[in-house]
Amino acid sequence: MATMQRMQAKGLELFYSKGYYNTSVDDVLKELSMSKGAFYYHFDSKEDFFIQIVQNLLARKVYSTLIEPIEGHENPIWNITKCFEDVLESAVNNEMDFGCLLSNFLSEFNGRNETIMKHLNDILSIWEVNLVYALQKGKSNDHLDRHVDCEAVATYLMSAYFGVRTLMAGASPSARKYRFMGQLKQYFRLIEAKNVTV
Amino acid sequence: MATMQRMQAKGLELFYSKGYYNTSVDDVLKELSMSKGAFYYHFDSKEDFFIQIVQNLLARKVYSTLIEPIEGHENPIWNITKCFEDVLESAVNNEMDFGCLLSNFLSEFNGRNETIMKHLNDILSIWEVNLVYALQKGKSNDHLDRHVDCEAVATYLMSAYFGVRTLMAGASPSARKYRFMGQLKQYFRLIEAKNVTV
DNA sequence: ATAGTTACCGACCGAGTCGTCGGTTTAAGT
DNA sequence: ACTTAAACCGACGACTCGGTCGGTAACTAT
CATH class of the missing domain: 1.10.357.10 (Tetracycline Repressor, domain 2)
Structure with missing residues (x-):
């Protein structure tokens, strides 16, 4: 739960500053030191995110x-x-x-x-x-x-x-x-x- | 000269409808049936374009x-x-x-x-x-x-x-x-x- | 103890990206 | 006919992207 919220908060921050298409899932993950697996465990896709x-x-x-x-x-x-x-x-x-x-x-x-x-x-x-x-x-x-x-x-x-x-x-x-x-x-x-x- | 202008007109059209980051050079080229070579002969880069x-x-x-x-x-x-x-x-x-x-x-x-x-x-x-x-x-x-x-x-x-x-x-x-x-x-x-x- | 669930890891895939480069055509100059 | 240069071709390299998948550690239920 807390993980999902951390991801979302950071995601909003990056989408805000760089735009959606210009921000990769890896960008978000890197800032959080998390893995692809964690991301796709919680969300279906970048769009769903x-x-x-x-x-x-x-x-x-x-x-x-x-x-x-x-x-x-x-x-x-x-x-x-x-x-x-x-x-x-x-x-x-x-x-x-x-x-x-x-x-x-x-x-x-x-x-x-x-x-x-x-x-x-x-x-x-x-x-x-x-x-x-x-x-x-x-x-x-x-x-x-x-x-x-x-x-x-x-x-x-x-x-x-x-x-x-x-x-x-x-x-x-x-x-x-x-x-x-x-x-x-x-x-x-x-x-x-x-x-x-x- | 005419080629450059065709490219620019089509480029504007696509950048307008899909955005800059969401439009690839290949997209523009495909619509014009032109090659990468032609593009990079006339322009230094996508940004220059x-x-x-x-x-x-x-x-x-x-x-x-x-x-x-x-x-x-x-x-x-x-x-x-x-x-x-x-x-x-x-x-x-x-x-x-x-x-x-x-x-x-x-x-x-x-x-x-x-x-x-x-x-x-x-x-x-x-x-x-x-x-x-x-x-x-x-x-x-x-x-x-x-x-x-x-x-x-x-x-x-x-x-x-x-x-x-x-x-x-x-x-x-x-x-x-x-x-x-x-x-x-x-x-x-x-x-x-x-x-x-x- | 064992089986199952939740949460997470990270190597990997295929598609797509920008940009390069060796080669070809065309047309003009001499 | 030969040279030269402008205009153009398209395969390729290096890289990034979203997304997959086999594995694993921690916890819980039985």
């Missing part, structure tokens, strides 16, 4: 970093702002960012592995559903303008988040985070209660 | 689809809206989207190949510079509110674009494009002249 990681580690971490923080009955705009701020700050500090992982893996597997894409899309849609739900609750609590299209806002927020992570990977992450958050806050003023939107 | 493609094809296409359309003295907001609309529409129709390519490659090479990352970042920063310039010109032409932070808007727009492309790759691209563009237009109302922003 990855899917286990997605379900056990990625899904839970996306939940705890991107979904849980925006639950509750407070103003969803404030919650989402705080959530993005936190997660981007940890990204600046080179900590593992599970939302970014999701976005990277979506790019890497898109059109290349249907099975894995399905699992990733499941996580994506859970995030989406929860965002929409949080926004709708915000509407009924009079935090959001009642003309707001919650699905559209959710799509827009997910886009913006994925995009800024790609961009931050390129150069000057700190400056880009700052600029991005500034504009996001501007955007949020639009959908706040008391503003009229279409 | 890719860099040539980036400089010759990707850079030019990014220019013609994302930069040229927003040049000129008209309202940059209108230009950018139209530009994004067009390029996302072609993405919906499964045509090759060079902005998306840029974003995919940024993910794929991030932390894995410094040399290639440098070339990609060059293209990225050309796009950024031109966006900022177009926005600044819009400010002096009174299309944009004069309090707008052009760098921040550019960062935000690039983020949003990259993100929505990642998201559209997942599922229901058409619906997501529609929702995204709707919110983008809302955002643009904020930075138009006559609105006050911070």
Whole structure:
């Protein structure tokens, strides 16, 4: 049991830094000083290994970093702002960012592995559903303008988040985070209660 | 000459659909019915091949689809809206989207190949510079509110674009494009002249 | 004691990878 | 007709990859 978890944790770490196709099973094993036999005792294949990681580690971490923080009955705009701020700050500090992982893996597997894409899309849609739900609750609590299209806002927020992570990977992450958050806050003023939107 | 260009065009096509690390030189050669000899006569290595493609094809296409359309003295907001609309529409129709390519490659090479990352970042920063310039010109032409932070808007727009492309790759691209563009237009109302922003 | 199960080892296989190299064709120059 | 060089061929080497398999040590049940 502990072995499986060690393998998964290290696997996620390497897949995160080098990508799935660019990380070999031997790479993972070498870092753990373990053998091929141990690996194939616990997992059917490299793909199975990855899917286990997605379900056990990625899904839970996306939940705890991107979904849980925006639950509750407070103003969803404030919650989402705080959530993005936190997660981007940890990204600046080179900590593992599970939302970014999701976005990277979506790019890497898109059109290349249907099975894995399905699992990733499941996580994506859970995030989406929860965002929409949080926004709708915000509407009924009079935090959001009642003309707001919650699905559209959710799509827009997910886009913006994925995009800024790609961009931050390129150069000057700190400056880009700052600029991005500034504009996001501007955007949020639009959908706040008391503003009229279409 | 013609041979090199055929190779590069096919190379871009395959790297786009399968990724760089997941496409072998033999894959490209097989589709062209050409030999290893021909390949290594024209290019030093697979990496050299890719860099040539980036400089010759990707850079030019990014220019013609994302930069040229927003040049000129008209309202940059209108230009950018139209530009994004067009390029996302072609993405919906499964045509090759060079902005998306840029974003995919940024993910794929991030932390894995410094040399290639440098070339990609060059293209990225050309796009950024031109966006900022177009926005600044819009400010002096009174299309944009004069309090707008052009760098921040550019960062935000690039983020949003990259993100929505990642998201559209997942599922229901058409619906997501529609929702995204709707919110983008809302955002643009904020930075138009006559609105006050911070 | 013995038999069975769990967890693990690591040599090995075949397929595929990038890149090399000796050789061939084609076309132009003299 | 002869030389030369550009363009191209494809077998091959060196290596990496995911995955297999026969073996083994430790523990448990009987």
